[in-house]
Amino acid sequence: xxxxxxxxxxxxxxxxxxxxxxxxxxxxxxxxxxxxxxxxxxxxxxxxxxxxxxxxxxxxxxxxxxxxxxxxxxxxxxxxxxxxxxxxxxxxxxxxxxxxxxxxxxxxxxxxxxxxxxxxxxxxxxxxxxxxxxxxxxxxxxxxxxxxxxxxxxxxxxxxxxxxxxxxxxxxxxxxxxxxxxxxxxxxxxxxxxxxxxxxxxxxxxxxxxxxxxxxxxxxxxxxxxxxxxxxxxxxxxxxxxxxxxxxxxxxxxxxxxxxxxxxxxxxxxxxxxxxxxxxxxxxxxxxxxxx
Amino acid sequence: xxxxxxxxxxxxxxxxxxxxxxxxxxxxxxxxxxxxxxxxxxxxxxxxxxxxxxxxxxxxxxxxxxxxxxxxxxxxxxxxxxxxxxxxxxxxxxxxxxxxxxxxxxxxxxxxxxxxxxxxxxxxxxxxxxxxxxxxxxxxxxxxxxxxxxxxxxxxxxxxxxxxxxxxxxxxxxx
Numbered sequence: 001x002x003x004x005x006x007x008x009x010x011x012x013x014x015x016x017x018x019x020x021x022x023x024x025x026x027x028x029x030x031x032x033x034x035x036x037x038x039x040x041x042x043x044x045x046x047x048x049x050x051x052x053x054x055x056x057x058x059x060x061x062x063x064x065x066x067x068x069x070x071x072x073x074x075x076x077x078x079x080x081x082x083x084x085x086x087x088x089x090x091x092x093x094x095x096x097x098x099x100x101x102x103x104x105x106x107x108x109x110x111x112x113x114x115x116x117x118x119x120x121x122x123x124x125x126x127x128x129x130x131x132x133x134x135x136x137x138x139x140x141x142x143x144x145x146x147x148x149x150x151x152x153x154x155x156x157x158x159x160x161x162x163x164x165x166x167x168x169x170x171x172x173x174x175x176x177x178x179x180x181x182x183x184x185x186x187x188x189x190x191x192x193x194x195x196x197x198x199x200x201x202x203x204x205x206x207x208x209x210x211x212x213x214x215x216x217x218x219x220x221x222x223x224x225x226x227x228x229x230x231x232x233x234x235x236x237x238x239x240x241x242x243x244x245x246x247x248x249x250x251x252x253x254x255x256x257x258x259x260x261x262x263x264x265x266x267x268x269x270x271x272x273x274x275x276x277x278x279x280x281x282x283x284x285x286x287x288x289x290x291x292x
Numbered sequence: 293x294x295x296x297x298x299x300x301x302x303x304x305x306x307x308x309x310x311x312x313x314x315x316x317x318x319x320x321x322x323x324x325x326x327x328x329x330x331x332x333x334x335x336x337x338x339x340x341x342x343x344x345x346x347x348x349x350x351x352x353x354x355x356x357x358x359x360x361x362x363x364x365x366x367x368x369x370x371x372x373x374x375x376x377x378x379x380x381x382x383x384x385x386x387x388x389x390x391x392x393x394x395x396x397x398x399x400x401x402x403x404x405x406x407x408x409x410x411x412x413x414x415x416x417x418x419x420x421x422x423x424x425x426x427x428x429x430x431x432x433x434x435x436x437x438x439x440x441x442x443x444x445x446x447x448x449x450x451x452x453x454x455x456x457x458x459x460x461x462x463x464x465x466x467x
Contacts, residue, residue, distance in 0.1 A: 143385045153381040153390070153405070155373030168404045169388050170420040174440055178420065181326075181442075201388060206420070213370040214404050217383070229380060236396025264398035267389065 003076055007044060008052045008068035015042025021069060021079075025051050028082045031059055031105075055079065059105075061140045063283075078142075092162050092211035099219045101161040105141040106223050108284045114223050118231050121238070124291045126249035129256055130234065132281035136273070137266075140280070146219035147226030150233070154218040161219040162210030169201035178206045185212035237263045253277040316463040320455070321348055321355040327454045328365040330409075332447030337461060339443075339452075340365075348461065350450055368443060372408035377415060377428055381405050392417060394428045407444045407453075414464070416446040416453065423453045425464070436462055 005012035007021045019042045026037040038051050049067040052075070056065030060078045069075045085103035092098065106114075108131055115127040122130065138144045143151075146161050154160035167189065170178060179186045189197075189205035199205050208214040220226035237259065238244045247255035257274035260266060266273055325342025332338075337348040338360055345360030372379040372392065380393040383404070392399040394415070403419025410416075413429035418441035425446070426433045436451060437460065444453040452461045 138385065150380070151383045151385060153371040153383060155369065155371045156367065158371075158373060166383065166404070167388055168420050170403070170440065174420050198386075199388070205388075213367055216371065233380065233393050233396065233398075238396075240396045263396065264391070264400055265393075266384065267387070267391070267400045 001080065003069065003071040006068055006070045007048075009049050009066060011044065011068050011070075013044040018042045018044045018048065021052075022048060024079055024083050025055060028055075028059075028079070028086055030086070031055075031082060061142075081142075095156055095160075097157060097159050098211075099146065099159060099161055101145050101163065101219075103142070104144050104147050104223070104226075106144065106147075107141075108135065108287050110223060111135070111141075112284070112288065114227055115231070118224065118227055119235065121245055123249045125251045126245070128284050128288065128291075129248045129251050129253060129277075129281060132253060132277050132284055133256065133260070134230075135280040135284070136276035145217070147223050148218050148220060149226050149230040152218045152229055154216045156213075156216070159219050160216050162215045163217055164209055164215065165197070166208045166212070166214045167197075167199055168206050168208070168214070170204050170206050172204050175204035175206045182208070182212060185209050185215075233265075237265070251281060253281050316350070316449075318460065318462040319353045320458040320460040321346075321353070323454070323457055323459055326365060326442070327459050328368075328443050329360075329362065330443050330445035330452050330454070330459065332411075332445055332450060332452070337445070337450065337452050337459070339445075339459060348459070350461070353461075368407035369409065370405050370407070372405060372410075372415070372417070375408070375410040375415070377410045377413065379408070379410070379415060381408075390419070392426065394426065397428075397431045399424070399426050399433045403440065406440070406442050409445045411446045411448060414446050414451075416444040416451050418442065418444045418453050423451075423455070423460075425451055436460075 003017050005014050005017055007013055007017050022038050022040050029037050032054050035054055038047055052069055053065040053067040056062040056075055059082055060075050089100040111131040111134055112127045115122055115130050134149060135141060175188045179188055186206055186208045189207050194205055241259050244259045247259060254274045257270055257277055261270045323341040327339050327341040329340045335350050338358060339346050340362035345358035345362050346355060347358035348355045372381050377394060382391045382393060389403060390401050390405050401419050402421040406418050408417050413427060415426040417424045420440040422435055423437040423441050424433050425436050437455060439455050441453040441455050449464055450461055451464060452459055
C-alpha cells in the first residue's frame with residue numbers, strides 16, 4: 001500500500017490517494033470510537049480531515065495534529081502499522097499455548113484506572129506517575145503487544161506470542177555459530193539493516209525471527225492480567241526501597257527514575273529515563289486534568 | 293635426643309591434622325559437538341554431547357563416558373521459566389540485552405538469555421557475551437566468564453556452562 005501524494009488539510013488530495021486513505025482509516029476505526037466510519041470516496045472533506053486529526057491525536061499521539069498525511073511520514077507509518085495490527089496475525093507453531101500477536105495500546109486513563117485498582121497503596125498521583133513510566137517505556141503504549149507490559153519473555157508452556165527482529169550483539173564467530181544452530185530462524189544483520197534499525201553493537205548483530213525461542217514473549221488476556229507481573233515487581237521494589245512509594249505518590253519522576261535505576265530496572269542513562277518519564281507525566285496530567 | 297624424637301613425630305602429626313583439603317579449582321573439559329543436558333548429581337556433572345552420555349568427577353576433574361541415555365537436545369531455558377525461583381526475563385524494546393528480575397532486584401545482562409538454571413537461591417544465566425551467577429538471597433551477581441555460552445547448570449557447590457568446545461566448571465563460594 002502506498003500513498004503517491006499528501007492527503008488532508010493543505011494536501012495534494014489526489015482522489016485515488018484520498019480513497020485509499022479513507023479505506024485505511026475505516027480499517028482501524030475501532031481505535032477511534034465513538035467516531036464512525038468515513039464515507040469511502042475520493043473527496044477530501046472536513047469529515048476526512050477531522051478523522052485524520054483524531055487519528056493523529058489519539059493514535060500517533062501528536063499533541064497539535066495538522067490533519068495531513070504525507071507519504072512516508074509519521075502519520076502514514078503509524079496508520080499502516082495500526083491497520084496491520086487489526087489483521088489476524090499468523091501462528092508460527094502448533095503449540096496450543098501460542099496466540100496471535102496483536103498490538104494492545106492502552107490509553108493513559110486505562111492504565112491509571114487499572115493501577116488504582118491493582119495497587120491500593122497508590123494514590124491518584126502515584127498511579128499517574130507509574131503510568132508515565134509505562135508510557136515512557138513503550139512509546140506511549142505503541143510497543144505493547146498482548147498486554148505484555150514489560151516485554152516479559154516466555155517459555156513454551158506459558159501462553160505466548162512471537163515478536164519479530166529480536167537482536168543480540170555477538171562476536172563474528174559467535175554470530176555465525178548462532179545462525180548455524182538456528183534452523184534458518186536467525187541471520188547476521190547487514191550493514192544497511194544495522195544502520196536502518198539503529199542497532200549498536202561492537203561486532204556482529206544476530207537477528208532472530210519467529211518461532212525462535214528468543215522471539216517468544218508472554219501473552220496476557222487483558223491489561224489487568226498483564227499488569228500483575230509488572231506491578232508485582234514494582235511492589236517488590238517498594239518493599240526493598242521505602243522511598244519508592246512516596247516518590248510515586250508525590251509525582252517525583254526524578255526520584256522514581258533514581259529508585260528504578262538503583263534497583264537495576266533499566267540500563268539507559270538515568271537523566272534520559274527521568275526526562276522521558278517527566279514528559280509522559282506532564283502529558284498524562286494534561287490529558288486527565290487536575291487530580292480531585 | 294631420645295626425648296626429641298616423639299616430639300618431632302607429634303609436631304608432624306599435628307601439622308598433618310591441621311592441613312586443609314585443597315580448595316576446589318575451576319577447570320574445564322573438552323566436548324564433541326553440542327553439549328547439553330548439564331546436571332549435577334552425586335558429586336558428578338552429567339551431560340550429553342556428540343559422543344553420548346558423559347560424567348565429570350568433581351573431585352578429580354576426570355571426564356569419562358556414562359550410561360546416561362541421551363535423547364535429542366531439548367530447548368534451552370531462554371525465559372528462565374519453571375525454576376524454583378520466581379524469575380522474570382525482560383527484553384526492553386529497542387535494546388540488545390535482557391534483564392533478569394528477581395524479587396524487586398533487576399540484573400541487567402550483556403546479551404540475551406541463552407540458558408538459565410537454578411539451585412535454591414542461586415541462578416546461573418548464560419548469554420552470547422557472558423556467564424553470570426546471581427545469588428538471590430544476597431541480591432548480588434557475579435560474572436563467571438566474559439565469554440558466552442549456550443547451556444548452564446548450577447548445583448550446591450558448582451556451576452557449569454558450555455563455552456565453545458568446552459564445558460567449564462567453577463566452584464561456588466560457601467555461604
